[in-house]
Amino acid sequence: MIENYLKVAWRNMLKHPLNTGLNIFGLTLGLVSCILMMLYVVDELSYDRFHSRAERIFRINTYAKFGGTEQDLAETPDPIGPTLKNDFPQVEAYVRFFTQNGSRLVRKGNEYLEEPRTVFADSTLFKVFDLPVRSGNPETALVRPNSVVITESTAKKYFGSTDAVGKTVEVDKSPYYVSAVIQDIPSNSHFHFDFIFPMSGLDYGWGNFLTTNFNTYILLKDGVDHRIFDKNLATVITKYIYPQAKELLKLKSPEDFNRGDTRFQFNLTALTDIHLRSNRRGEIEANGNMQFVSIFTAVAIFVLLIACINFMNLSTARSTARAKEVGVRKVLGTSRSSLIGQFMTESIFTAALSLVLAGGLTWLAIPFFNQIAAKELSIRYLVNPYVVSVFVCLPVLVGLLAGSYPAFFLSGFKPIAMLKTNTGNPAGKNSFRDILVVFQFITCIMLMIGTIIIYRQLSYIQTKNLGFNKEQILIIDGARALGEHTESFKNEFMGLPGVTSGTVSGFLPISPSLRNGQTLARQADRSPENMFDTQSWVVDVDYIKTMGMKIVKGRGFSRGFGSDENGIIINQSLAKLLGYPDPVGHLLYSGDPGQKPFTVIGVVEDFHYESLRSNIGPLFFSLGTHPDRMAFRVDAGASPAVLKQAEKLWKAAATGAPFQYRFMDEAFDAMYRTEQRVGEVAVIFAVVAILIACMGLFGLATYMADQRRREIGIRKVLGANPSEIVSLLSSDFLKPVLIAILIACPLGYYCMGQWLGNFAYRIDVEWWILVTASLLAIFIALLTVSFQSLKAALTNPVKSLQNE
Template sequence: MFKNYFKIAFRNLWKNKGFTFINIAGLAIGLSCFILIALYVTNELDYDRFYPNAERIYRVDADIKFGGNLLNLTVSSDPMGPTLKKDYPQVEDYTRIYASEGSKIVRKGNDYFNEEKIVYADSTFFNLFPQTVLSGETKTALFEPNTVVISETAAKKYFSTTNASGKTIEIDQKPFKVTAVIKDMPRNSHFHFDFIMSMKNVDYQWNSFLSHNFHTYILLRPGTDYHAFEKNFTQVLEQHVFPQASQLISGLTSMDEFRKAGNMLNYSLMPLTKIHLYSQRYPELEANGNIQYVYIFSAVALFILLIACINFMNLSTARSVSRAKEVGIRKVLGTRRKSLISQFLSESTLMALISLILAIVITYFVLPGFNDIAAKSMSIRDIFNPTLLPFLIALPFIVGLLAGLYPAFFLSKFKPVSVLKGRTNAGFKKNILRSGLVVFQFFTSIVLIIGTIIIYKQLHFIQTTSLGFNKNQVLIVDGAWALNKNDEAFKNEVLKLPGVESATMSGYIPVNSSRSDNTYSRDATMNQKNALSMQTWKVDYDYIGTMGMQIIKGRNFSKDFGTDSSAVILNEAAVRVLGFDNPVGNKIYQNFPGGAGSVMKVYNIIGVVKDFHFESLRHNIYPLGLILEHNNTIMSFRINTADVKPLIAQIKNKWTALAPGMPFSYRFMDEAFNNIYRSEQQVGKISITFAILAIFIACLGLFGLVTYMAEQRTKEIGIRKVLGASVGQVTGMLSRDFLKLVLIASLIAFPVAWWVMHRWLQDFAYRIKIDWWVFLIAGLIALLIALATVSFQAIKAAMANPAKSLRTE
């Protein structure tokens, strides 16, 4: 029986090729969009779940507020991991990762390469994060100093084989024994390392609970409630943190007193499987995703799928008029309503199956482009994900049922006498369901349009807002420490080149670089009222000028003042926290543990620099100080030339002459700044892509409805034309109802879009206002597209010969 249903269904679809193509194409595009977003969402949700004990692994995070500066850290102190393992039986194991600042130089013969995916880790690393071993073994791989585990990629790069265990590799001019080669870490891991060196090679281990530099992961024993375990951190604070903090802060008698003064030091556990989507802290081992975007794109996928199904229903209903007499004849010949429903459901299911196959083909071809936009490396094989595959298998039957149900019942309820006499008008205006579906389609499209416009407005604001420094035309040379004693010579040689205006050496730049947080006080004896936590950047005399920053009080560093080696220039945020009315001439004190109020160094405030952004615009500007101290981590050059490539080639030649064999690595500051907002740029591109597709699919449905209405009102149109109605009048009559629906959709979409985008903008400390014209433009775009779609078919119907439509009367 089912075979017969599908056979008849196939013949009917083939007989109406134009209708079939439009219907299948609309549903296939909608399904393809759904599959693409589903692949993206499942990829995001699957991070780190492949580790055997993923559900029992947690990272120790720290929230610190002291001296007015709030830090949400992914790192904890050196002794935190060992202490938790020793004192708490709930902790089965732990490991620490120390990611030192910048890259390291790895040697291959006479060539040197900068490697950034390089960390130190405890020997227990592979207990928590087991990897596929290609050579050697990982159980004891990091027990000894000067040992390293390398990835498959690194092994092939430096040894041309994965069988590299037992061989020696030079890292930062030190020999390391390769104890194991592991397969490249899975793409859905929140970290990826090519070199994992023994923790015993870390040059300094603080053994201080006040220095936070280690990513610490713990493995809890089965059955342990991690929320309950977090309460133990109160005991850790009292037993281990307080004794050291009381040496630093004069008069501190308890951690409760510390908190009552408005300060904070809290530890918490972040589940491994939530790090990628829920952790927006510092310093992340890699850039993470955002659970908000997963929610948003999941909703978009569902809405686009619903739009496609709605179109399927509307187009099938539009075609129903031409099949009304077929239904009437079948009923006269004794066909039961149940059989008719089964027949029409078979047709819709068959089309859904064909649409799904076509959708998978479309997905296969567009996936590489989508990967580029979303910065992913997804494969069509990912549809076999055990979470996604069962749903995809059931999808055509669900869609076929939902999309075919209404047309099936709509057609099968026709009375034979009525349909054979040509009276099949079900009344467009009275069909609230169909009108509601059109409103829903354009509601979704308008929300996507508004969201896309606001995302791009915020990105434009970020690009054009005053940052407090000039990011344009600045060439950054990383790893300048490889020049050793030739760093000043390199700087001076490059300054001689035409097109180079100024140069500076520093440890930090006001785009994504590392942090250096230190604690200072207004007085020689630190207490909770006079303390300030701020970043401290080591710079040279030319830093402020090269970066285009502005001194608003006092002066810049100068070689004319020998005392500037103990001088500091503060930003406005630091001055506000310290409470200085006239900061220039005052002192601040850097304090380290070693006795109550012990002072390490005294700095004279010689100037105040206008606040500048050195983090994402999601964050406020925090206190910062610039000190004059040699640091050749980064070399920055302000250039002024239209032809950059020859200048870079000249700079590289200078580098090669002074640092033979050392890798030359450069970037531009404006590009580094843009990379901070890569995720927003990706979301913007994805949003505009799916907004266009949603509108296109909605217009297909609108086209179907206009066709349906024009067919139902054929005789009415003929009579109106005979009585003198113009083409314009008839077109207006047919278009009016649809345009009203688009207006209704706009009125519903506006407040919803405002609420969603308002919440998204709250992630930015510096953000745009949502202007009223954004909604006007979005509504007009939807209205004009709908008008163009409706007018095409309406004009066609209005221009038809009335004699043909009235011939049967």
């Protein structure tokens, strides 16, 4: 019987190639879109799950609030890890990362390469994380200060092979011997390091519970409930932090840490939650967003449903062509269950063909999708047991879903009506098909609204007044390679035609750049109510001019004022926090009692030094040098010549070091690359969803025109002109589209309002966006049905009425 079903299915597919092609093409597009988006979602959800003990690994975070400021940090004081291991038997192991040293210069032959992915780590690294060691001893790899662990790709890069253990590599002009070679860290990890140095080699003031510079992870013993263990972290504050902070902050009891507007707490984040559910200051890398995962999951499901709806509409549109076949088979004794089986087999067979095509197209599309989404997905993601099982079941599920309505619809035709009129569906309401069309266009309109708003928000980010001028600023990275030639290089560079100003500082208002938090007090007594956290940036005299910032009160740094050594320039947010009518001349006290007080000499206009997802926080500049980067303002049109001359100056001053540069506007745009990628992906799948919906609408238009051909013929005989016929048919299709607009606009407004809530500075969801998406949907619907409407309107009525 199944063989007969398949033969009939194949013959019907060949008999109606256009309908078959639309069915298969629609399902294939929906399946490809669904597969790609689900691969993206699976990859995002897989972060850090490759560690065998992932469910027992937690990162410790620090939350601090006092003096009107608050910080939610992914970092902790350095003693927290050892303290928890010593005091709590529930902790099996700990490991700390220190990443604040930034890039390192590594020698390769006669040149130096800048390596940004470097870290200091405890020797317990391999007890917590699964980082397979290809060669070397993991127990001793991170013990000796002058050793380093490198990845396989790094070993090949510097030594030509992975056989690198025992060999020496020069880092920042100091020799390090390779103690181990590890497998490259998978892409679905929240950290990626190429050089791992032992913590014993870090020059640091150990034992301070009041500074937070380390990413600390603990491995809990099997069976320990992390929610219960989390409560133990409060005892660390009482036992260790309070004694160090008591005199400094003038505390009377440990409870002062959590009284009024003052808070100081530690909390845990599960390793598997870091990538999608953590956006704290001090993250090792930029993380993903759970909201995007939810959006992509919903879109994947909706696009597949749209494809199935399209299949239903196209199948029912061809129902009249098969009415006589069904009538004859019913008269000959074929049961309704057999007819349902026939039609469901055809649906599953069509879905199977679509799935085969979708698999091939997905394989071809993965490189393109990876480029847009910045992923490393590959066809191997499709061959694991879970995905294979889904692939086996998918044709059946899609076939059942897409073929259920046509099967019951066609098998329910009355044989007498079929054989008499060649159609078994008397005139009546098509409410279910209208519901399907409404659902399709709700999804399409919401995708259009989302796409417009994403691009509007990105445009707003790119054109907003940032408080500094990001245009025409050339950034040179790795400036510390210049050593004692830093100042002379800057002066020579400033002498190039087209260069108007320059600065030496690692602190720039883009990411990634140096960030440094510091605690200040309004009064010398340093009581908690007088203290607050702020950003502290070391800059030179020319920094404000080069960045195009504006002094709104007081003055900037000057070489003519010897007092600027202890002078600071604060931003407007810090001035507002202080509450003084004019903060210029006031003293601010460091959290370190041994340090001289700062004198406010000026106020700079607020500028965005983090992404626009965050509010502008308090910040101050102090005068000094931090030769990590250089930035020069270059006249428009002079960049090519300046770059050519700059490279020559660099090679003469920093022999062997790579000349690496970028422009600030490009670096700024990179901060929002995730949103840009989401916008591009949204456009692609919005187009796919609209295309599939149009195919379904085309099928419905075909069906309706066929159903009403006699009515149209009579109207034409009675004098109706083609424009009236087109208007009549088109109005029927506008009704479900208008209903979809009424539902989709408020839904789209709410969903995109939630997304915009991630930005501290954002656009409003304006009415014209909803109107534009609605008009676009109407235009697309009319364009889709116009062909069939015109065809029906121009048909000779004799052909429609010849059997009457």
